[in-house]
Amino acid sequence: MTTDMKTMPGQKSVQLHARRQNAVAIGPYHVTPLYVGSAQGATIIDVDGNELIDFAGGIGMQNVGHCHPKVVQAIQEQAASSIHSCFHVMPYESYIELAEKLNEKTPGRFKKKTMFANSGAEAVENAVKIARKATGRSAVVSFERAYHGRTLMTMSLTSKVNPYKQGFGPFAPETYKLPYPYYYRATQGMLPEEVDEQILNYFEQFFLGEVAPDNVAAVIMEPVQGEGGFIVPSANFMQGVRRICDKYGIIMIADEIQTGFARTGKLFAMENYGVAADITTLSKSIAAGMPLSAITGRAELMDVPGPGQLGGTFSGSPVACAAGLAVLDVIEEENLVERAQIVGGRMMDAFRNWQDKYDIIGDVRGLGAMVAMELVTDRATKEPAKEATAKVVSECWNNGLLGLSAGIFGNVLRFLPPLVITDEQLEKGLGILEQAIATASK
Numbered sequence: 001m002t003t004d005m006k007t008m009p010g011q012k013s014v015q016l017h018a019r020r021q022n023a024v025a026i027g028p029y030h031v032t033p034l035y036v037g038s039a040q041g042a043t044i045i046d047v048d049g050n051e052l053i054d055f056a057g058g059i060g061m062q063n064v065g066h067c068h069p070k071v072v073q074a075i076q077e078q079a080a081s082s083i084h085s086c087f088h089v090m091p092y093e094s095y096i097e098l099a100e101k102l103n104e105k106t107p108g109r110f111k112k113k114t115m116f117a118n119s120g121a122e123a124v125e126n127a128v129k130i131a132r133k134a135t136g137r138s139a140v141v142s143f144e145r146a147y148h149g150r151t152l153m154t155m156s157l158t159s160k161v162n163p164y165k166q167g168f169g170p171f172a173p174e175t176y177k178l179p180y181p182y183y184y185r186a187t188q189g190m191l192p193e194e195v196d197e198q199i200l201n202y203f204e205q206f207f208l209g210e211v212a213p214d215n216v217a218a219v220i221m222e223p224v225q226g227e228g229g230f231i232v233p234s235a236n237f238m239q240g241v242r243r244i245c246d247k248y249g250i251i252m253i254a255d256e257i258q259t260g261f262a263r264t265g266k267l268f269a270m271e272n273y274g275v276a277a278d279i280t281t282l283s284k285s286i287a288a289g290m291p292l293s294a295i296t297g298r299a300e301l302m303d304v305p306g307p308g309q310l311g312g313t314f315s316g317s318p319v320a321c322a323a324g325l326a327v328l329d330v331i332e333e334e335n336l337v338e339r340a341q342i343v344g345g346r347m348m349d350a351f352r353n354w355q356d357k358y359d360i361i362g363d364v365r366g367l368g369a370m371v372a373m374e375l376v377t378d379r380a381t382k383e384p385a386k387e388a389t390a391k392v393v394s395e396c397w398n399n400g401l402l403g404l405s406a407g408i409f410g411n412v413l414r415f416l417p418p419l420v421i422t423d424e425q426l427e428k429g430l431g432i433l434e435q436a437i438a439t440a441s442k
């Protein structure tokens with residue numbers, strides 16, 4: 001264990017990296033040149049014995065922590081009894097039970113139904129298919145800075161050009177983008193409610209100039225923009241979008257893939273706004289690392305596609321569903337919704353305190369334990385400090401802490417620690433982070 005020394009790639013990681021470069025395509029990027037040996041809770045130990053505190057949580061996939069014993073047990077037991085028969089050939093109980101639980105817990109006091117897929121992108125693809133079929137309309141509206149995945153439709157709905165879209169066109173037709181409030185970068189002096197009003201008013205103009213509302217099947221939005229830089233809208237804005245969708249019969253899809261499952265101090269981030277979407281997409285943390293995503297929505301919409309129109313060979317495998325059921329138990333038994341508020345609260349306090357000390361921190365924001373700092377070279381001009389952000393991320397892992405950057409300008413430090421992180425790990429991680437910020441500020 002080398003917690004007090006620099007976390008340098010050891011011999012095994014160096015060897016693996018050479019093999020990786022020879023055998024694996026460049027496209028699947030990774031933040032560190034360290035290779036995982038094992039992981040538990042909020043700790044990852046690399047193949048050379050370097051120990052790292054995890055503030056990245058596999059990009060929000062490990063809310064219950066790495067290898068939670070209950071999840072491991074559920075996976076092992078299911079794998080020993082039946083790995084997969086394909087739901088389309090012969091179904092099984094765990095798929096139904098998890099669907100029942102998600103129908104009950106997802107926001108909205110209406111009858112819901114669920115289907116499963118494998119990845120976040122697949123969940124969004126299916127939500128769009130359902131919305132189109134149910135409305136008979138073709139257009140789908142997403143938002144500036146949105147991230148919904150890397151498949152053709154989800155890439156088309158995604159905003160950030162580089163690296164996600166560059167050279168991959170043509171994109172899916174009938175996709176449109178609207179502004180999403182970014183209060184920190186709004187016109188100087190504008191209040192959040194004025195920003196909201198300006199954008200909500202713009203919807204009407206957009207429906208005249210860009211696409212007729214009766215051609216819009218769905219508006220899809222992240223309750224907090226993830227890849228876009230942890231941008232949190234107001235409840236007022238979210239409620240305004242809901243009103244517009246209701247007015248024009250447009251389906252509201254909440255993409256809770258990064259915000260979901262206790263991350264924001266509620267089981268679902270939409271609960272923070274008092275708004276229920278018609279369809280919710282979930283993935284990442286629902287099965288603690290097993291490939292699983294869910295599409296949960298109004299029963300009358302979910303049932304429009306007929307038999308065989310939705311699904312897939314691996315979708316909702318018994319092993320993934322067993323993990324999903326265990327995750328729900330862990331969240332409840334370990335009060336992880338409340339824990340997200342405590343962890344996030346402590347991080348926000350530290351970040352605000354540092355903001356007084358380090359000019360490089362332009363903005364501090366977040367919801368629950370989905371927290372971020374936006375780094376700038378100049379607080380007045382808000383010039384994004386992209387290089388310094390990359391330096392903080394590498395300085396962090398170099399000192400035993402895993403963090404991530406995000407944002408359209410690549411200048412946001414974002415954190416999604418496993419919610420089971422201990423107070424001691426949290427404080428130690430914050431210490432490493434402050435040191436890295438102090439170094440980057442010089």
Ligand SMILES: Cc1ncc(COP(=O)(O)O)c(C=O)c1O
Pocket residue numbers: 059119120121122124147148149150222226227255256257258259283284
């Ligand atoms: C909000 C959101 N939607 C969709 C996706 C795509 O998920 P996946 O990478 O599992 O396809 C992500 C992944 O980061 C995401 O954050």
